[in-house]
Amino acid sequence: MPHEGPDAPAIVKPLPPELFAVHGSCAETRWEALRDAGYHVPAERFFVRNHTRTPIVDAASWRLELHGSGLRNPRSFGYEELLALPAVTRDVLIECAGNGRRFFTDQQHQEVTGTPWRLGAAGVARWRGVPLAAVLDLAGITPQAVDVMPRGLDPAYVADGVDHGRVRRPLPVAKALDDVILAYEMNGEPLPPDHGHPVRLVVPSWIGLASVKWVGDIEVSAEPLSSPWTTEFYRMYGGQHPPQGGPPLTVTGIKSAFELPWEAPLAAGRTHVLHGRSWSGRGRITSVEVSTDAGATWHPACLHGGPHLAGAWTRWHVAWSPRGTGPQVLLARAADETGATQPLESPYNELGYLFDAVVRHPVRVINV
Template sequence: MMTRARPYLLTRSVVPENQESPIWFLHRLRFVPERYVFRRNHFPYPLRLPDRLTVRGLVSFPLSLSLAELKAMPAKTITAVLECAGNQRAKFSPPPFGEQWEGGALSQGAWTGVPLREVLARAGVRPGAAEVVFVGADEGLRPDMDGVFSYVRSLPLAKALHPDTMIAYAYNGAPLSLQRGYPLRLIVPGWYGMASVKWLAHIIVTDHPFTGPFQSIDYMYYPHPDRDDGKRPVTTIRVNSLIQFPLDRSIHRRGPLKVEGIAWTGRGVITRVEVSLDGGRTWREAKVSRDDHEPYAWVHWQWEWNADRPGDYEILVRATDSAGRTQPPHPLWNRKGYGYHAISRVRVQIT
């Protein structure tokens, strides 16, 4: 009796738990199953999970909401890509320090929850508000600072009030797992995953910029290896693509070969995916499958190659979005290795 092989998560660290999705083997999936979603943590899992969500600060009516109370509010479901800002960090040259993600710190699913602006409307945001701060229940030590820190991030008020920014309590129709941020987490479609705070415990409306270490030290683009001038915050996901088949360094018989994968962006939608076999001198357009009702979802693309000549080949793929952004030949190197989005490449041998 034959057993069907199953892919597994690739462990990058044990404590805190950081594991990559087997994204190369999840072909043509609209939703990544829970067991295959990547895991990105800064600290060990929280020992105490919040039983209520508080909203305070520059509001007229401070709130303390239970999960049941949030579920009683009007809900919405959004299909969205969730990508770690450090995804593909290992591809930078030289590789920056940090988790050496290759390409699997990436997933997509259906998130269900309450629009954040509905909760903020119930609290009554007062004039002068500038940012909204989100406090997670996870905490621990940082190697670069003394003391115990919680994972805390903020959003500009306009982004917090966007109709698709949500407090999620379900993934793919099931309650959030502990790994996904049970009981509540923030979901910020179009932004890298660091903005989507897990195990959400407190929301604080402020009249000034938040400067915690996960806001002002981490998740900043530092363009220089040894100085901080020119730094800017990591926010919107860059246009990107991934070749899921064929695998890098794989060998294939000559004949028809289907090249396929996914492409995604945080601004607008993917409008074109192109393939090159000659180092980028010429490009051929791939077929793109997109659902216009899901603007935050990745698209599937494929290109039929008549690989009739034996030899070694490098397949290049680049995506373009509706904002006019196209993947560049080389990544914009930065000291912490965020936002890798260079042209996708695999090498194959045709025999």
């Protein structure tokens, strides 16, 4: 079904350097590119996380196969059949589990492996699709079902000579029946190829891996399921974690980012309005504080009106009038409705997952 060849690009859409930092088969959104983007990140600016490369899938011939021991009525759906079902529209942030990874090294001086994201492997879009629960109901999900495992149509992932197959990762039935959708639109348009065309999962508040792109089949099982993405990858190793690794990662942490270039030049003696966004997989953002003196003092940021959603993000701003010149550091820390606040240091793990500490954002104050 996917149309691909040996020379197919890893990412289909243009990746202008003013919008993206490219990391092999992945592309990180530059935060300054979101300054005028609005609440929803346009598809042309949305980050891309590919294990291999973007497949080109023909919607007309695409089928979603539902199978497994947890179904009474295994069946398949075509694209038009899915579009004909009752739909929902939700604002949801998708974030790679490794977002912020490079700060383990840059700030905490700890060696980690993996794509060296700063904070640009995250984005909110308006997704439209069919609740996964509705599709599972039509396929006759049984009370005995325990796990639901979607699988993508991207090429098989091969690492260190081992073929791990197509990306797939089980969800517990409770999550699958809660708020997960089979999305076919992004910001009011059909999904672009890099973001899962024709259909992808959107799994609110969980790491981006769970939101499988280009989904082609879903296994529903009365027995627990696993894949390399739960047994080997996307678990915590090293530090205080058990030798066999921690449990498979699920809910994302809490983060804040300034809509500024790294080492942005700012004029001394002028008032600058610093903008940013904060988010948490645990719940709604309730407050954001900003420090312009490397953490000596903190000042409340003004949270913008509009959606303050669990599983999305909150926009904010604060005014700053720098007086001296030279390098300075900006800090932003958020709190969510569970009482969680960004720490000054994130617990270490070898693969650099779930960095949630306050990020030290460098700027240059200059005379003009």
